[in-house]
Amino acid sequence: MxxxxxxxxxxxxxxxxxxxxxxxxxxxxxxxxxxxxxxxxxxxxxxxxxxxxxxxxxxxxxxxxxxxxxxxxxxxxxxxxxxxxxxxxxxxxxxxxxxxxxxxxxxxLTQAQLDEQRIKERLLKDVRSAERGRQASIQRLALARKQGLTIPTLAEAMEGMRIHTEAEKARAEAHGGQAGQQKTAKERRLEQGKKTKAEVKAESKVKNARKQTA
Known part of the structure; x- marks a missing residue:
């Protein structure tokens, strides 16, 4: 074959x-x-x-x-x-x-094996996209059937997507640097308990105002 x-x-x-x-x-x-x-x-x-x-x-x-x-x-x-x-x-x-x-x-992996892997991954994506009505994916799946390629089922495509999502989530949790980059500067500052220059300046103004009123 x-x-x-x-x-x-x-x-x-x-x-x-x-x-x-x-x-x-x-x-x-x-x-x-x-x-x-x-x-x-x-x-x-x-x-x-x-x-x-x-x-x-x-x-x-x-x-x-x-x-x-x-x-x-x-x-x-x-x-x-x-x-x-x-x-x-x-x-x-x-x-x-x-x-x-x-x-x-x-x-x-040889170049032929890499090409086969690339086509399989593309067909898995096309099965999910065809379910949503994307015409380009439907045409590509029809071409693959004419060439005698094995078309994955929707269940296989969704299972592959679930495994990929879980792997990416686990990798992000294990890699502290990547997880930290996904947070905004404000979230990192709040976790560290640091204050911005504007907050420090506002607090000093409030303290000076209280001293003057006293």
Whole structure:
């Protein structure tokens, strides 16, 4: 049986193709974020004054779905698989492992597997949107049926949404910094018991007024 990516390529694609670029870099941080690593790529920039290229390494945050890489690995990252505001790359292969052998680690997802995962996630969203009457989702589901793809049920789509919401909620509660950023400056100030300059100035005026009346 052909894979999802093969069927999509054979006919009209379910999703528009990603314009990707590949880079090779070294993993400088792993295990500190959930399914994400920092990769430093050796890049150069042109200096107009000296008319010469100078080293200008750049660090990217790349998705690592199976937590397959460790710090020190030389990996290949591919763009076009955006999952958040800062994560726009994904690890597609390990060029040179460091430390533990690759055979003892979870496998890195290939580009075909990433495309299949991307289409499955899109179809889950389309099932929920089609229930609300969104025409684009209804047309995409009809195209997927013509290509012989397995369409998830509404119950499966809602269950996936529930699991995702609970995971995001648990992550926000466990990560104090992220939960703190979601609060307004006023809420943080009230929790700490601090007063603004305007409040301190108003209190001093009231005290001075009481002294003058006394």
């Amino acid at each position: 052909a894979s999802i990516a093969t069927k999509a390529i054979a006919g009209k694609p379910i999703l528009p193709p990603c314009f990707t670029s590949q880079k090779v870099g070294v993993v400088v941080s792993a295990g500190k974020m959930a399914r994400a690593v920092r990769v430093r790529v050796a890049e150069h920039e042109w200096n107009k004054k000296f008319r010469k290229h100078f080293p200008a390494p750049k660090t990217y945050i790349a998705r690592d779905p199976n937590n397959s890489v460790v710090e020190g690995d030389i990996v290949r990252i591919t763009s076009g698989y955006r999952t958040s505001k800062v994560i726009r790359h994904v690890v597609t292969s390990i060029v040179a492992p460091f430390g533990e052998p690759v055979e003892n680690r979870p496998p890195v």
